[in-house]
Amino acid sequence: MKRATLEKRPDEVAAMFDEVAPKYDIVNDVLSMGQTRRWRRLVVDAVGARPGSRVLDLAAGTGTSSEPYADAGVSVVACDFSLGMLKVGKRRRPDIDFVAGDATNLPFEDNSFDATTISFGLRNVNEPKKALAEMLRVTKPGGKLVIAEFSSPVVPLWRTMYTEYLMRALPPIARKVASNPDAYVYLAESIRAWPNQDELAAWIAAEGWESVAYRNLSGGIVAIHRAVKPAEAAGA
Numbered sequence: 001m002k003r004a005t006l007e008k009r010p011d012e013v014a015a016m017f018d019e020v021a022p023k024y025d026i027v028n029d030v031l032s033m034g035q036t037r038r039w040r041r042l043v044v045d046a047v048g049a050r051p052g053s054r055v056l057d058l059a060a061g062t063g064t065s066s067e068p069y070a071d072a073g074v075s076v077v078a079c080d081f082s083l084g085m086l087k088v089g090k091r092r093r094p095d096i097d098f099v100a101g102d103a104t105n106l107p108f109e110d111n112s113f114d115a116t117t118i119s120f121g122l123r124n125v126n127e128p129k130k131a132l133a134e135m136l137r138v139t140k141p142g143g144k145l146v147i148a149e150f151s152s153p154v155v156p157l158w159r160t161m162y163t164e165y166l167m168r169a170l171p172p173i174a175r176k177v178a179s180n181p182d183a184y185v186y187l188a189e190s191i192r193a194w195p196n197q198d199e200l201a202a203w204i205a206a207e208g209w210e211s212v213a214y215r216n217l218s219g220g221i222v223a224i225h226r227a228v229k230p231a232e233a234a235g236a
């Protein structure tokens with residue numbers, strides 16, 4: 001398996017993440033020039049979970065996005081379908097509840113989480129709209145959804161510079177630091193193919209979430225989308 005194609009066959013995506021798992025976090029830090037740490041802090045602020053509440057961190061990978069919740073006394077479930085990523089996470093943070101599961105068919109009961117969040121994962125899911133519906137199902141009425149994902153820089157010059165970075169600079173850097181550089185070609189291509197901020201907001205609303213809003217980080221390189229499950233959503 002070299003790299004997942006943009007058809008995002010689930011077995012290929014899982015195999016690709018199994019392969020990058022050992023160096024995933026360090027490579028992330030290098031390629032984002034340290035920005036991921038700031039982005040992650042802002043995601044945690046948006047979730048605003050209190051000690052004792054229950055949060056689902058979907059597509060949690062090695063659990064880096066789940067750690068701040070566990071550290072704050074929040075009961076976090078880190079769910080992912082790459083056993084390689086989960087294994088690296090469990091070794092590092094045995095105290096976190098890692099669960100194997102597919103975002104499009106979650107192994108959780110209806111209305112079981114106060115908040116559901118997914119960081120840099122939704123773009124990799126083969127049927128992202130189905131995942132948005134599943135996240136709605138497992139979130140309690142009135143509960144929150146927070147999505148962090150790469151997006152579209154809003155200023156045209158910044159967008160051009162960023163696209164150049166993605167398509168030209170990132171692959172050679174990835175060849176130096178990553179165990180599977182092809183995974184980072186997939187990363188660049190999948191970011192370019194992903195819907196912009198408003199399109200993603202429309203997808204979220206279409207699956208039944210309300211009060212959908214987003215904020216741009218780093219000029220729109222990343223966007224954090226927020227939404228709430230309607231209080232009276234029946235059965236969902």
Ligand SMILES: C[S@@+](CC[C@H](N)C(=O)[O-])C[C@H]1O[C@@H](n2cnc3c(N)ncnc32)[C@H](O)[C@@H]1O
Nearest residue numbers: 017059060061065080081082102103119121124
């Ligand atoms: C880029 S990593 C993000 C990991 C973590 N959330 C973070 O912020 O570092 C994307 C993760 O999405 C997971 N993923 C992709 N499709 C999935 C699916 N259908 N169900 C569950 N996990 C999935 C991959 O296995 C991978 O671990």
